Amino acid sequence: MAESEYILEVKNLCQHFTSGRGRKKLTVKAVDDVTFSVRRAETFGLVGESGCGKTTTGRTVIRLYNPTSGQMLFDGRDIAGRMNRKLREYLTSNIAMIFQDPIESLNPKMTIEEIVGEGLKVRGNRNKEDIRRQVVQMLNKVGLVEEHATRYPHEFSGGQRQRIGIARAIITNPKMVIADEPVSALDVSVQAQVINLLNDLKEEMGLTILFIAHNLSVVKYFSDRIGVMYYGHLVEVAKGDDLYQKPLHPYTRALLSAIPEPNPLTERTRVRIDYVPERDHDYSLEHPSMVEVEPEHFVYCSPSELERYREIIQNA
Amino acid sequence: MIYDRNNLPEELLNLPASDFEALYQEDIKDEKFQTKPVGFFKDAAIRLTKSKVSIIAFIIIGIIIILAVVVPPLSPYGFNDQNISAKYLPPKMPIVEKLGIMDGTRVLKNRKVSGLSDTDRYPEGSIIEYFNVVTAKGQEMCDVRVDAYMLAGMPDGEYHWFGTDYLGRDLLTRLFKGARISLLIAFFSVLTNVFIGVVYGAISGYYGGKVDIILTHFAEVLDGMPYIVVTILFMILFGSGMVSIILALTITGWIGTSRLIRAQFYRFKGREYVLAARTLGVPDRTLIFRHILPNCVGPLITRAMIAIPGAIFSESFLAYLGLGIKPPNPSIGVLLSDGQSVLLQYPYQTVFPAILISVLMIAFNLFSNGLRDALDPTKRGEE
CATH class of the missing domain: 3.30.30 (Defensin A-like)
Known part of the structure; x- marks a missing residue:
C-alpha cells in the first residue's frame, strides 16, 4: 500500500453522549461532523474554548470513547471500527497520549519506574533490568536522573511530572502523540521548557503530534497547522501563519481578538470581537459545509459566506 | 497581527532580531532529591507511631494475641479437663x-x-x-x-486464677482458648469478607452499566434477607463448627466491603492516570488490581480492622443464641452465655470474659481509628 501523505484522517467524526432514556433522553453532541487530516511528522494544533470538544476528539481518536459515527484512518487502517484485541494493540503501540493534569495523570501509588515502564511491560517485556535501563534512558532524555526512578509522583514539581508523563507516552516509540493540553496546568516558564522538550523529541523521533490546547500563543509557536473548534464543530483549519494573518470565520476572529498583547500600550486599545452565531450566520436558507477557500485553508461556511471570504482573501 | 501597533515609538517597532537573546537555552537537567524516598506504607507507619492511643491499642491487641497463643499450652489445666469436685471454684x-x-x-x-x-x-x-x-x-x-x-478438698497450691465452671474446668485456660477461637473466627471471616467484597465490588464498580446494576441488586436482595434466619438455617444445614460459623458470618458480611470498593472504583476509574494506563493498552485485570485497587487500600484496611471486633461480637451473639461453636470448645461468646446463667451466684464467670471482649473491642476500634488517620491520603506528608 502506498504511503499516504496523511498519517491520521478523520472524516465526519461524531461523538454523541446520551443520558436517560425514553422521554428524558438527552443527547450531547460533543463532537459533531468533524473532518481533518494530520500529516506525517507535523504538529496539528486543535484550539477552542473550554468544552468545545477538543479533548473529546483526542480521546475518541485513541479510542477511549467509541465514536458514534464517522471514519478514522490511521496510516490507512481503519481505527473507528469494533474494538478488539488486535485493534487495541495496534492503537496503543502507535498512538500515545499526554494528559492535561500533571497531578492527576500519575498514579500516586506507583513509583516513577513502574509508571514509565508500564508501557514496556504491557508489550510483554518481562526483563526487569532491560525495563530499568530503558526507563533510565528515557528519564535522562526528559531531563530527570536515575535516582528519580524510585520516587513517587508527589515528590515532583508540576513541570517534572509533566515530563514524566511525556516519558511514559513516548517510551513505546509511538508514531503519533496526542498531547491533551500538556502545558495548561503549568506556569509560563515551565511551559516553555516542556514545549521545547516536546519539540526536540518530535524532531529526534519523527513524531506526529496532535496538540490540543486553548492557549493560542502556545499553539502558534508550536503547530504547523491549526484547527479551530466551536461547540463540537471544526470551523476553520489553516496553516499557522495563515490562520493568524487571515482569519476568516467570525469565531476565529473572536478567538484571536481575545489574545492579550504583551505591550501595555496596544493592550489598552485592543478591541475584542464578539461571536454570536445567530447574528453572524444566516443558515436558514443554505447549509454550511467545510470548504477550501484557498490552498490548505478550510472554513466551515455557506456558499454566500464563501463568496465574502474569497473577497477578503483577494484583498488581503 | 491584525491590530495596529499604534502609539508605539518607531525605534521599538523595528528592533532587529539580533538584539534579542534567549535567556536560557541549556538542556533541562534536574538535580537528585536530597531527601530519602518515603513509600506509602512507611509514611503511614510514621504517622501511626505518632499517635499514642493507637500504640497503646496495638500493644493491648498484641498482648491478648500472645496470651491467647501462650496460655492454653502453658497452663497446668487443659481447657477440657473436668473435675467435678473442683466445680464452681472462685478465682x-x-x-x-x-x-x-x-x-x-x-x-x-x-x-x-x-x-x-x-x-x-x-x-x-x-x-x-x-x-x-x-x-x-x-x-x-x-x-x-x-x-x-x-x-472442696483441693490440695494446697492449687490455683484457678479465674475460677472454674460447672464442670470444674479452669476458666483462665478456657478464656484464652476461647479468645484464640474467637480471634481466628474473626480474622478468617473478615479475610473471606474482604476477598469476596473486593472482587465483587471491583467488577461491579469497574465495568459499571448493566453488570453493575445486576450485581448491586443481587447484593441488595441478599442484604434484605433477615440475617439471623439465614444464619440459623445455615448452621442447621452445616452444623456448628468453626468453618460453618465463619461462612455464616460471610453470607452477608461481604456486602459492606463490596459497596465500599464499588464506590472507590467509581471514584478512581475515571481518573487521568487510569485513562493513561488504558491508552498504553493495560489489560482490565491489571487496571483493576494494580492501578485502581492500591488506591483503595486505606479505606479497605480501616474497614477490615473495624470489622474484626464486629465479627467477634457477632460470634458471641450467635453463641448467646445457642448457635455458638460446638462444645467442649470455648469461645468468648460461649463463656459469656454459660456465665450469665449463673450470673448472680458466680459473677466471676461472666466478669472475666466480659472484660476481655470489651478491652479487645475498644482496642481494635481505637487502633483502626488510628490506622484510618494514618492511611488517609489527605494527611500525607504532614508534620
Missing part, C-alpha cells in the same frame, strides 16, 4: 490474694451456726469468718466466709 491468684480479692473465698449465706463445727462439712481452717448472726425459729443462722478451695 484465686497468688500475690493478689493477699489484698483480699481473688483469694479463693466465698460467702455462704444462711448457715446454721451449730453446723459450723462439723468438720466433715467444713474441714478445719476452711471457715474464715462468720457474721450477720440472726435467730430465726429458734435457730441461730449466719453468713460464712469460707475458703472454697479447702472446702
Whole structure:
C-alpha cells in the first residue's frame, strides 16, 4: 500500500453522549461532523474554548470513547471500527497520549519506574533490568536522573511530572502523540521548557503530534497547522501563519481578538470581537459545509459566506 | 497581527532580531532529591507511631494475641479437663490474694451456726469468718466466709486464677482458648469478607452499566434477607463448627466491603492516570488490581480492622443464641452465655470474659481509628 501523505484522517467524526432514556433522553453532541487530516511528522494544533470538544476528539481518536459515527484512518487502517484485541494493540503501540493534569495523570501509588515502564511491560517485556535501563534512558532524555526512578509522583514539581508523563507516552516509540493540553496546568516558564522538550523529541523521533490546547500563543509557536473548534464543530483549519494573518470565520476572529498583547500600550486599545452565531450566520436558507477557500485553508461556511471570504482573501 | 501597533515609538517597532537573546537555552537537567524516598506504607507507619492511643491499642491487641497463643499450652489445666469436685471454684491468684480479692473465698449465706463445727462439712481452717448472726425459729443462722478451695478438698497450691465452671474446668485456660477461637473466627471471616467484597465490588464498580446494576441488586436482595434466619438455617444445614460459623458470618458480611470498593472504583476509574494506563493498552485485570485497587487500600484496611471486633461480637451473639461453636470448645461468646446463667451466684464467670471482649473491642476500634488517620491520603506528608 502506498504511503499516504496523511498519517491520521478523520472524516465526519461524531461523538454523541446520551443520558436517560425514553422521554428524558438527552443527547450531547460533543463532537459533531468533524473532518481533518494530520500529516506525517507535523504538529496539528486543535484550539477552542473550554468544552468545545477538543479533548473529546483526542480521546475518541485513541479510542477511549467509541465514536458514534464517522471514519478514522490511521496510516490507512481503519481505527473507528469494533474494538478488539488486535485493534487495541495496534492503537496503543502507535498512538500515545499526554494528559492535561500533571497531578492527576500519575498514579500516586506507583513509583516513577513502574509508571514509565508500564508501557514496556504491557508489550510483554518481562526483563526487569532491560525495563530499568530503558526507563533510565528515557528519564535522562526528559531531563530527570536515575535516582528519580524510585520516587513517587508527589515528590515532583508540576513541570517534572509533566515530563514524566511525556516519558511514559513516548517510551513505546509511538508514531503519533496526542498531547491533551500538556502545558495548561503549568506556569509560563515551565511551559516553555516542556514545549521545547516536546519539540526536540518530535524532531529526534519523527513524531506526529496532535496538540490540543486553548492557549493560542502556545499553539502558534508550536503547530504547523491549526484547527479551530466551536461547540463540537471544526470551523476553520489553516496553516499557522495563515490562520493568524487571515482569519476568516467570525469565531476565529473572536478567538484571536481575545489574545492579550504583551505591550501595555496596544493592550489598552485592543478591541475584542464578539461571536454570536445567530447574528453572524444566516443558515436558514443554505447549509454550511467545510470548504477550501484557498490552498490548505478550510472554513466551515455557506456558499454566500464563501463568496465574502474569497473577497477578503483577494484583498488581503 | 491584525491590530495596529499604534502609539508605539518607531525605534521599538523595528528592533532587529539580533538584539534579542534567549535567556536560557541549556538542556533541562534536574538535580537528585536530597531527601530519602518515603513509600506509602512507611509514611503511614510514621504517622501511626505518632499517635499514642493507637500504640497503646496495638500493644493491648498484641498482648491478648500472645496470651491467647501462650496460655492454653502453658497452663497446668487443659481447657477440657473436668473435675467435678473442683466445680464452681472462685478465682484465686497468688500475690493478689493477699489484698483480699481473688483469694479463693466465698460467702455462704444462711448457715446454721451449730453446723459450723462439723468438720466433715467444713474441714478445719476452711471457715474464715462468720457474721450477720440472726435467730430465726429458734435457730441461730449466719453468713460464712469460707475458703472454697479447702472446702472442696483441693490440695494446697492449687490455683484457678479465674475460677472454674460447672464442670470444674479452669476458666483462665478456657478464656484464652476461647479468645484464640474467637480471634481466628474473626480474622478468617473478615479475610473471606474482604476477598469476596473486593472482587465483587471491583467488577461491579469497574465495568459499571448493566453488570453493575445486576450485581448491586443481587447484593441488595441478599442484604434484605433477615440475617439471623439465614444464619440459623445455615448452621442447621452445616452444623456448628468453626468453618460453618465463619461462612455464616460471610453470607452477608461481604456486602459492606463490596459497596465500599464499588464506590472507590467509581471514584478512581475515571481518573487521568487510569485513562493513561488504558491508552498504553493495560489489560482490565491489571487496571483493576494494580492501578485502581492500591488506591483503595486505606479505606479497605480501616474497614477490615473495624470489622474484626464486629465479627467477634457477632460470634458471641450467635453463641448467646445457642448457635455458638460446638462444645467442649470455648469461645468468648460461649463463656459469656454459660456465665450469665449463673450470673448472680458466680459473677466471676461472666466478669472475666466480659472484660476481655470489651478491652479487645475498644482496642481494635481505637487502633483502626488510628490506622484510618494514618492511611488517609489527605494527611500525607504532614508534620
